[in-house]
Amino acid sequence: MSLLAANNLSLSFGGVHAVEDVSFSVNKGEVFSIIGPNGAGKTTLFNLISRIYDASTGSIRFNEQDISQVPTHRIAELGIARTFQNTELFEQETVLRNLLIGQHVHRRTNLLQEFLFLPSVRQQELRFRKDVEDVIDLLDLQHYRHQVIANLPYGVRKMVEVARALCLKPRLLLLDEPSSGLNPEETEDLSFQIEDINEELGTTIIMVEHDMNLVSRTSTRVMALADGKLIAVGSPVEIQQHPEVLKAYLGE
Amino acid sequence: MRFIKKTHYNQDIQLFKHQGQLFWYGALGVALLLSPLVLSDFYLGELSLVFIYAIAGIGLMLLTGYTGLVSLGHAAFLAIGAYTHAYLLAQGWPFPVSILCATLLSSLVGAIIGIPALRMTGIYLAVATLAFAIIVEQVLSHWVSVTGGFRGMAVELPSIGSFSLDDSVTFYFLCLFILTGCLFLALNLLRTSTGRAMTAIRDSEISAQSMGIHLAYTKTLAFGISAGFTGLAGSLLAHKIGYLAPDSFTLLISIQLLLMVVVGGLGSLHGVIYGALFIGLLPQGLALLRDTLPPALAQIPGLEPGIFGLILVLVLIYEPQGIYGRWLKIRSYFEEFPLYRKATHKRQRSYLRTERLK
Numbered sequence: 001m002s003l004l005a006a007n008n009l010s011l012s013f014g015g016v017h018a019v020e021d022v023s024f025s026v027n028k029g030e031v032f033s034i035i036g037p038n039g040a041g042k043t044t045l046f047n048l049i050s051r052i053y054d055a056s057t058g059s060i061r062f063n064e065q066d067i068s069q070v071p072t073h074r075i076a077e078l079g080i081a082r083t084f085q086n087t088e089l090f091e092q093e094t095v096l097r098n099l100l101i102g103q104h105v106h107r108r109t110n111l112l113q114e115f116l117f118l119p120s121v122r123q124q125e126l127r128f129r130k131d132v133e134d135v136i137d138l139l140d141l142q143h144y145r146h147q148v149i150a151n152l153p154y155g156v157r158k159m160v161e162v163a164r165a166l167c168l169k170p171r172l173l174l175l176d177e178p179s180s181g182l183n184p185e186e187t188e189d190l191s192f193q194i195e196d197i198n199e200e201l202g203t204t205i206i207m208v209e210h211d212m213n214l215v216s217r218t219s220t221r222v223m224a225l226a227d228g229k230l231i232a233v234g235s236p237v238e239i240q241q242h243p244e245v246l247k248a249y250l251g252e
Numbered sequence: 253m254r255f256i257k258k259t260h261y262n263q264d265i266q267l268f269k270h271q272g273q274l275f276w277y278g279a280l281g282v283a284l285l286l287s288p289l290v291l292s293d294f295y296l297g298e299l300s301l302v303f304i305y306a307i308a309g310i311g312l313m314l315l316t317g318y319t320g321l322v323s324l325g326h327a328a329f330l331a332i333g334a335y336t337h338a339y340l341l342a343q344g345w346p347f348p349v350s351i352l353c354a355t356l357l358s359s360l361v362g363a364i365i366g367i368p369a370l371r372m373t374g375i376y377l378a379v380a381t382l383a384f385a386i387i388v389e390q391v392l393s394h395w396v397s398v399t400g401g402f403r404g405m406a407v408e409l410p411s412i413g414s415f416s417l418d419d420s421v422t423f424y425f426l427c428l429f430i431l432t433g434c435l436f437l438a439l440n441l442l443r444t445s446t447g448r449a450m451t452a453i454r455d456s457e458i459s460a461q462s463m464g465i466h467l468a469y470t471k472t473l474a475f476g477i478s479a480g481f482t483g484l485a486g487s488l489l490a491h492k493i494g495y496l497a498p499d500s501f502t503l504l505i506s507i508q509l510l511l512m513v514v515v516g517g518l519g520s521l522h523g524v525i526y527g528a529l530f531i532g533l534l535p536q537g538l539a540l541l542r543d544t545l546p547p548a549l550a551q552i553p554g555l556e557p558g559i560f561g562l563i564l565v566l567v568l569i570y571e572p573q574g575i576y577g578r579w580l581k582i583r584s585y586f587e588e589f590p591l592y593r594k595a596t597h598k599r600q601r602s603y604l605r606t607e608r609l610k
């Protein structure tokens with residue numbers, strides 16, 4: 001069954017057609033990878049799904065609901081979480097607080113209760129913390145819990161961002177180049193963690209990724225984009241041998 | 253160094269993280285409670301003023317230090333709190349009701365000001381809030397029926413029923429009590445969702461949004477809360493100065509408030525207290541300095557604002573984390589002695605975004 005369906009999405013910046021008439025759908029439980037040369041429009045597509053940009057034409061349905069007009073901050077509540085290509089963490093905060101911010105959509109207390117730190121607020125904080133610790137265990141971030149983001153190495157920041165997205169308990173997780181800047185060992189770990197997230201938590205994943213090794217190991221299906229246009233969708237093997245895809249990567 | 257064994261998540265939520273902290277804050281509390289026994293009226297008055305600055309500073313710190321929105325107009329909220337309180341007292345309203353209404357009104361105005369400010373950040377926001385403060389100053393001078401215009405208005409003596417709060421010891425305790433309450437509220441806010449949403453906006457708006465944080469709502473809220481604290485400080489200040497005139501709330505006061513949170517240390521409530529001590533005691537220091545300077549120098553007009561500005565610039569260049577940041581460094585020096593290494597607090601140049609782009 002399809003969880004996310006994009007129909008004829010287009011967006012241009014000035015004269016640049018960043019995304020042009022792209023349609024695809026992602027099934028529940030899939031790991032769906034998007035590949036394509038730099039500038040192909042992959043990040044723009046993510047920004048369209050997470051409603052940071054408005055599509056000029058086309059529509060997006062998530063979970064049987066049209067989300068093309070939903071305000072940006074409501075996307076998280078609907079169950080879509082994302083990471084950013086160059087990491088967008090809360091730099092001056094600790095890892096723990098970053099992850100707690102990921103729990104924001106689950107809060108049930110109001111301002112007055114929070115000002116007075118009523119027992120209901122304490123209960124909620126303890127519940128948040130327990131959920132955060134589960135994510136910390138899943139992604140092996142125990143050592144960094146109380147460290148400020150600005151002092152962390154790049155690989156750890158990447159994982160913290162994934163962890164923060166998981167704290168939303170999303171149904172759909174968007175990962176924008178999760179392995180960029182990671183060393184081979186970290187990339188290896190990442191592939192297992194993606195499997196864990198997908199299988200243990202049952203989260204559907206859409207991933208923009210350049211590392212074909214990682215893509216083949218984790219993905220159910222792959223979609224190739226070039227110059228904003230969809231070239232092909234298929235299994236990892238099919239896509240790697242697809243003549244149009246090879247042409248897009250290698251040129252004429 | 254102190255290592256704390258943690259056995260429950262509650263320990264990370266507590267206001268006092270360990271026995272040592274509890275002891276030192278307790279000692280500070282006792283000292284403050286006993287100080288009327290040893291301090292003269294003059295120094296009690298000065299301390300009360302420091303407390304009032306600190307309450308206003310909590311407000312500005314929440315906005316600037318935690319939400320990342322710079323305001324150069326906070327004197328206006330101080331003024332709204334002060335005038336509203338003075339006016340309501342003059343109408344015969346009881347002290348607690350009047351001070352509450354002054355706080356709420358200031359908070360409401362703050363939230364309304366927050367709305368057009370939503371699309372602005374940084375210097376643009378600073379200029380917009382500055383413009384707002386100038387408008388308020390104009391209103392104060394021209395709305396004669398309420399504010400007394402340039403002539404100003406006298407503030408009634410504070411009292412609850414027949415119990416006078418006016419003598420310096422009682423007023424000192426009143427300010428101390430309210431400051432403690434405000435610190436409690438602010439600390440609570442910062443350890444729960446709303447406070448975290450504010451810091452999230454400060455550090456990255458785009459990812460705050462993707463985490464489900466409503467930017468407009470949270471920023472408006474931050475403005476409202478900030479203005480509320482500052483308005484509350486304003487109504488206490490009204491009693492402290494006794495007579496309100498538009499020139500009690502000029503741009504210079506706004507700058508002083510900003511100076512306070514920056515010098516104290518942005519993004520920390522400790523910083524507010526250090527900043528308030530600094531601002532409260534600086535005029536005394538400057539007065540002493542004036543006496544020692546040759547008359548030609550001491551008589552220069554604008555010496556005080558000049559020195560304020562100079563200090564602000566020096567702090568921003570040499571100690572961006574303010575007095576509190578400096579204190580943390582000194583403390584870790586002693587804790588780690590003799591293992592302290594010089595570069596402990598140097599930020600590592602972890603990476604530049606552009607280096608990792610592709």
Ligand SMILES: Nc1ncnc2c1ncn2[C@@H]1O[C@H](COP(=O)(O)OP(=O)(O)O)[C@@H](O)[C@H]1O
Nearest residue numbers: 013016018036037038039040041042043044045
């Ligand atoms: N905010 C923007 N303003 C102008 N042009 C943009 C913007 N974002 C992306 N583009 C352009 O759209 C195209 C696709 O970019 P992007 O989606 O980032 O590619 P990818 O993530 O596949 O490398 C590029 O040509 C890029 O220059």
Ligand SMILES: [Mg+2]
Nearest residue numbers: 042043044085
């Ligand atoms: Mg990209």
